[in-house]
Amino acid sequence: MKAIILAAGQGTRVRPLTYELPKPMIPILGKPVMAYLVEHLVKHGVEKIMVNVSHLHEKIEEYFGDGHQYGAQIGYSFEGYVNDVGNVMPQPIGSAGGMKKIQNFGNFFDETSIVLCGDALTDLDLQKALEEHKSKHALATVITREVPWSKVSDYGIVVTDPDGRVRSFQEKPSREKALSNFASTGIYIFEPEVMDLIPSNINFDIGSQLFPLLTELNVPFYAQAGSFNWLDIGTISDYWSVLQSVMRGEVMGMDMPGTEIMDGLRVGLNTRIDWNGTMIEGPVYIGSGCHIEANCTIIGPTWIGHGSHLCSGSKVVRSVLFDYTRILPGIQLDELLVFRNYCVNRAGVMRELSDGNDGDWGNSRDRRMKRRTNSSAPLEMLLS
Secondary structure, three states, X not given: OEEEEEEOOOOHHHOOHHHHOOHHXXXXXXXXXXXXXXXXHHHOOOOEEEEEEOOOHHHHXXXXXXXXXXXXXXXXXEOEEEOOOOOEEEOOOOHHHHHHHHHHHHOOOOOOEEEEEOOEEEOOOHHHHHHHHHHOOOOEEEEEEEOOHHHHHHOEEEEEOOOOEEEEEEXXXXXOOOOOOEEEEEEEEEOHHHHXXXXXXXOOOHHHHXXXXXXXXXXXXXXXXXXXXXXXXXXXXXXXXXXXXXXXXXXXXXXXXXXXXXXXXXXXXXXXXXXXXXXXXXXXXXXXXXXXXXXXXXXOXXXXXXXXXXXXXXXXXXXXXXXXXXXXXXXXXXXXXXXXOEEEEOOOOEEEOOOOOEEOOOOOOOEEEEEOOXXXXXXXXXXX
């Protein structure tokens, strides 16, 4: 069985993470989102996986290689060009355009294939979904999940007949104009004939262009809805919420890494905690090589990446600290995400941490954030 993971987007809604990481490489419990997808595909019998790549493509290719460590073959289709001075320039061509490029190049889609967007986690029973797809003699299937009406404008909305046949597709409609609250999960099943309907050499999107074309042509196009986990990280707010849920143990099959040294606290190797005046309330994960000084407070769900350093008197509450973050004495982080030289609150409001940049993060206390000139050095957060 074959599959394609769509991984060419720039992930603008998840900035600043995607300044340095392609969206499928954003970590959940220290492992890229795409790694969970590859493992899930292999578990359900998929042996050949194509990945369309563009933005920061080399980070995906270097991490996953040819896929042998997962028991699959993984190949890549780069979307872009090489300019006159030899620089590789990314240039995505749309989700459907990316599939058409793969098909035109090597006729990859010669059987029923699964298509997954690379920015969400799922435990969908793919075999069951394939069986339903086949039983309806569908040419295309979109997997949907019911979402709150207040969030329909965040998703592509699928409108169906009572038998599940898709009649229209609304790309991120307003609450007033939405005809349904069943959202596309970015999981599709396509027969090879679908590829013949996608035009060549132009930007072409699955949701806004291919799906309306399928409904216009009145081909057998169905939606499936069921009970399964689907964790979307479309925005920073989504990402923060997903991490909170995962760390609270609310997602089956996703266990915290490290060794549990007390109830709710797991740590990596060679981490040092000075317990003199320190209070930790789980769930908390502290990565390897971290140093937690005396009189620190950590309240979970909190993830502290490896190599990080919490100085005496600092407090971290329901936050995510990426690797090699240093919090100086007296600083409080409250529901924040710290990544390289950026700090983002749960609503997605971002501040760049640089010399002379004052902010009011955590307890409304003014702070100056300073990044060391050595990019591999820890991030320092300083009171102004």
